[in-house]
Amino acid sequence: MSFSPITKRRWQAFKENRRGYISFWILIVMFTLSLFAECIANDRPILIQYKGDYLFPIFKTYNENTTFGGTLETEADYGDPWVIKEISAHGWMIKPLIPYDYASINFNIPRAPAPPSTQNLLGTDDQARDVLARVIYGFRLSMLFALILVSLSSIVGVTLGALQGYFGGLLDLFLQRFIEMWHGIPVLFLLIILSSMVVPSFWWVLGLMLCFTWMGLVDLVRAEFLRARNFDYVRAARSLGVPELTIMVRHVLPNALVSVFTYVPFMVVGAITLLASLDFLGFGLPSGSPSLGELLQQGKNNPQSPWLGITGFFVLAIALSLMLFIGEAVRDAFNPRKIFTGGVK
């Protein structure tokens, strides 16, 4: 794949912002690791060799009675002493680093929430679930949620903004007035009311939030298109007889995308925060989901267990700060003053 010289120079400018560049890689590593959360924090082993067969408990459910010759008809509990004994007698198993997933309950603690110990490195929450495991899953969930939300609202926002800016006229007039009215709706209240009417799921919450986040980019893209549609090279394309849609995509959109890209990291920050605050209030993702907002809420409800609040705070603070630093670097990378001065001859 080859990049245009502008792209190359932008990447160079991005790299020159050391803080943003390092943040970028840290976040990439953290996010990639969290994508494999099942292999890092899970109460099921990654791989079992049992009587010559290879078993993958993460991906497949094995019942205790049918697979391991036990008595229970339910899925094998790999923390149960009998199961451990049975497997090690006929083979071996590889356990994840953290032997809990986000929902598994540690019954070996005297009282929940339990403080950090060798068993639970960051303690447990008030339902005896491992905080570290929940944080890993929660980080993944927040990031995925934010990225999907931002991608979808970018697509909607860019499309509508482009149409408005490029064609103007009545379409522009009505959409702008609609957006102005839509802006007036208090988002948080509406989400709270709606989430009490439907059973919230990941996609429900995403959809509801999308209803309000798409507006963020419209004004920006609209302004870019308004500006660019009178550029000489757009006029030139029009006089060549290039179809309008091609002009929009080929000649105008790249300009608008520059400002969109500059905005995206900050939109991700906003989305993570919004999700966390909804979860904190208890109107977000379905109960039991590993969410950072819920962890903060537990921290508030259990002031005698500071590890809950502190963990929640640091995970959010670190993730958001990294994202902001990346945002600053992206802004540098797309800053024409930095890109187009010097080095050009």
Added chain:
Amino acid sequence: MTLLQIKDLHIGFGDGVRYREAVSGVSLTINKGELVALVGESGSGKSLTALSIMRLLAKESRVPKGEIFFNDEALHEASWKRIQELRGNRVGMIFQEPMTALNPLHPIERQLVESYKWHNQTKGVPAQEKIKQLYEAVGLPHFIGRKNLYPHELSGGERQRIMIGMAIANDPDLLIADEPTTALDVTLQVQVLKLLKKLQHERNMGVLLITHDLTVVRKVADRVCVMHEGKIVETGKTEDVFKDPQHDYTKMLLAAMPRGEGVPIPRPATDVLRTEGISVRYPIKSAVFRRTIGHVTAVENLPLFIRSGETVGIVGESGSGKSSLGYGVLRLLPAEGEVVFLGNRIDDLSTKALRPMRKDMQLVFQDPYASLNPRMTVRDIIAEGLEVHHPELSRIEVERQVDAMLERVGLTGGMKARYPHEFSGGQRQRIAIARAMILKPKLVVLDEPTSALDMSVQGQVLDLLKDLQASHQVAYILISHDLRVVKAMAHYIFVLKKGQVMEQGKTEEIFQNPQHEYTKSLMHAAFGDSL
């Protein structure tokens, strides 16, 4: 008597190995009461030289070497405080862009005497008296007493007069004028130059005039210094330099002035475009419902008739509606009036029905920096029209045609993969011409095709356009404010003012015997030796 002396001045940017010199070893003297023109193309270092006199260079610049003496005082050793005392006091400055040089929030009066008050806190005549004197000096006596006059109420020429008034408020010994007339229309240029010349004589002021325009130089300068790539290549009395240039670069510059006449029209010529009267109006819309409540007329009922191989010149100043006319003819702006193009009526066609005909009508813009998409390669830019109108062509055939077109406009096929920013202004304009010509159009609107280019390139681009016209029989609508360009290309001329035709006729007739006063003043501005 020497007023200003610059000795072996060097200016550069960057440090160490990245140091790049922009001005290398300039020496220059200006005597009292003398107008010296510093001529050069963009990037020749002429503005840097001027800015360095009053230490106005950008932070990033370095001055490793050089001496500047002003009234025998060594400015290169002077303190910042001393320089500040001189700025606007003993040395006045005028810049190119009068539209942005005045603060829109302050009344003109206050800005006019700001530097006067600053430098004459205790002595001197009262400010009100000074305002009166200055308004009279710059030829704006009707502004006296108008306390609440703001910059937006002034035209470009008036603003530039105000700028001059500000610069001479303290009766400076030296006036540095950096392209003072470039942003102005030709007839205003003459007026501003006359004013400068008058002030120079009255006050026995030294003037350093920085310009790229040889016509201006010939009219006003006592002496001229020609600058090229950071060096002064020739110095001499204006007449001597123009009559008998010594350096090759000066000779090239003088030879590059647009010259010659239009390409002979071949017989038989076919009709390309005919209209009994075309009008372009901009609607004024109401604030809330955007109903049209009136019109601003850009062009009123202009009859056009163009045959193949012919060039029709549209001459006028900014705001005369000449560009609107070009866009209106090409239907890039809504226009009224019946237009017949290649035998078909096009004014009532829909955008879609018009699209196939677009390949026969093309457009070349003024600013080659804005008219090429910076994100596309030269190949993609030139091939775009081919791919739209001839989708049947194979990739190889497209490449072949692009290569051939690049060669035709004086570039090489090897430049295809490069991006516009890697090219100079003249090369970019060639690319823009290639983009327009590859579809073999019958009509091309040339919207000020040379006015954004350096003078040495202007002639070459005009020659290219004429050459293409001779070989392709293409008809041109040439829009320009520069009569020299029009004379070099056009067969028939319209002189436009505020959307109305002032005068029209065959080129030679108009140039030999202009009827209208306005045409006469344009002619004088473009060709006269004096002011």
